[in-house]
Amino acid sequence: MLRIALPNKGRLSDDARDLFNQAGLEVRATGDRALSASLGGEFEAIFVRAQDVPEFVADGAADAGITGLDLASEAERDLTSLLDLEFGRCRLVLAAREDASIQSVADIPADARVATVFPKMTRRFFDDSQKSVQIVPISGAAEIAPHLGIADFIVDITSTGSTLKTNGLREICTITESTARLFASGANPATWAAEKKRALDDLIGALDSVIRARGKRYLMANVPRSALGQVKEILPGLNGPTVVDILDGGIHVAVHAVVPATSVYRTIASLKKLGAEGILLTRIERLMP
Numbered sequence: 001m002l003r004i005a006l007p008n009k010g011r012l013s014d015d016a017r018d019l020f021n022q023a024g025l026e027v028r029a030t031g032d033r034a035l036s037a038s039l040g041g042e043f044e045a046i047f048v049r050a051q052d053v054p055e056f057v058a059d060g061a062a063d064a065g066i067t068g069l070d071l072a073s074e075a076e077r078d079l080t081s082l083l084d085l086e087f088g089r090c091r092l093v094l095a096a097r098e099d100a101s102i103q104s105v106a107d108i109p110a111d112a113r114v115a116t117v118f119p120k121m122t123r124r125f126f127d128d129s130q131k132s133v134q135i136v137p138i139s140g141a142a143e144i145a146p147h148l149g150i151a152d153f154i155v156d157i158t159s160t161g162s163t164l165k166t167n168g169l170r171e172i173c174t175i176t177e178s179t180a181r182l183f184a185s186g187a188n189p190a191t192w193a194a195e196k197k198r199a200l201d202d203l204i205g206a207l208d209s210v211i212r213a214r215g216k217r218y219l220m221a222n223v224p225r226s227a228l229g230q231v232k233e234i235l236p237g238l239n240g241p242t243v244v245d246i247l248d249g250g251i252h253v254a255v256h257a258v259v260p261a262t263s264v265y266r267t268i269a270s271l272k273k274l275g276a277e278g279i280l281l282t283r284i285e286r287l288m289p
Contacts, residue, residue: 005065115151
């Protein structure tokens with residue numbers, strides 16, 4: 001049984017639990033403050049701080065773990081990203097006070113002070129930019145640093161930029177983008193034990209099937225056989241629509257296809273113009289390639 005490190009609180013924790021539940025790996029904990037839980041009876045979860053997940057995975061205390069790419073990059077541990085989970089999306093940005101005259105990294109003066117919770121990533125960024133700055137490591141609330149004179153600039157995580165604006169700050173540039181990922185230890189998966197690799201492959205497949213199904217709908221309709229050429233243009237599906245003869249269906253055949261949820265309204269309207277009947281639309285829980 002593999003051990004999976006999951007964030008113990010916050011949005012990453014909620015989204016990770018939802019993903020596992022949807023994949024059929026229900027998080028079964030003995031209480032809200034439990035430090036471990038069963039994941040559908042197939043895996044064991046341990047709950048730690050999101051920023052500690054890279055350490056637990058790299059040190060072998062967990063076989064895999066979920067955390068943000070930003071936190072994994074800051075940890076600088078030997079990890080392999082197995083799957084982009086597509087939640088927890090954010091950006092690491094460089095920001096200054098709104099009244100600052102700085103417009104780009106090139107305008108930042110030498111030895112400027114930069115406050116951040118991500119000192120390693122910040123140092124790498126300015127080294128790559130060939131800028132000599134003073135890194136001021138802090139544990140949180142970076143937005144207040146320029147107003148207190150602690151630093152001239154900040155490097156911090158943002159999703160929409162609204163918090164920066166609220167605190168009188170302006171983005172100068174995006175350093176990197178981040179989403180939640182499933183990580184495992186080691187840079188070379190070929191070195192993993194066969195049983196561990198099989199279990200991780202099964203886990204990746206289960207989680208990926210849920211992610212693939214998001215934003216998709218399964219559509220079924222009876223359409224005139226004579227309109228199949230036009231139907232194929234409306235319902236391309238994954239590999240084109242599935243066409244099935246209807247018992248005593250006469251001029252109609254049944255077509256099935258996976259369609260984007262965002263285009264369902266237009267798709268149904270187009271099918272109805274072709275004389276489609278009995279249109280049925282349903283959600284997809286999991287989608288395997």
